[in-house]
Amino acid sequence: MTKEDVIRxxxxxxxxxxxxxxxxxxxxxxxxxxxxxxQVAAAEREACAKAAEGFPENRDWVPNSLWGNIRRDVANFIRKRSGT
Incomplete structure (x- = not known):
């Protein structure tokens, strides 16, 4: 997250x-x-989850493959983290 994101x-x-x-x-x-x-923490979690879903971007993957499941699970774990 950038300074501009926080100000926005x-x-x-x-x-x-x-x-x-x-x-x-x-x-x-x-x-x-x-x-x-x-709110800032939630935005940062979502950015991290999207990064996990897209990691690595140059690898072809099938959504229900082991690699796809790991990426999805990591993204979901990140999204569930919260201090509330």
Missing amino acids: IAREFGWEEKNWASQTVFIVDMGDLVNFAF
Whole structure:
């Protein structure tokens, strides 16, 4: 996940941006910050799961083969990880 991805998610949350000391800052409360952290973590998990499903991209595979099942299972395991 890139810095731009994190900022995009912050903006999607509707956080107010302020300029302070030549930097852009977001004004949030702690509850919103926790929810934001969970959202960022979920986005990162999904990116990792998609990477697992596509690994390695240059190998032909059949979805129900052993290799396909391992990739699917790893992706599902990543998606199920959460702190909630």
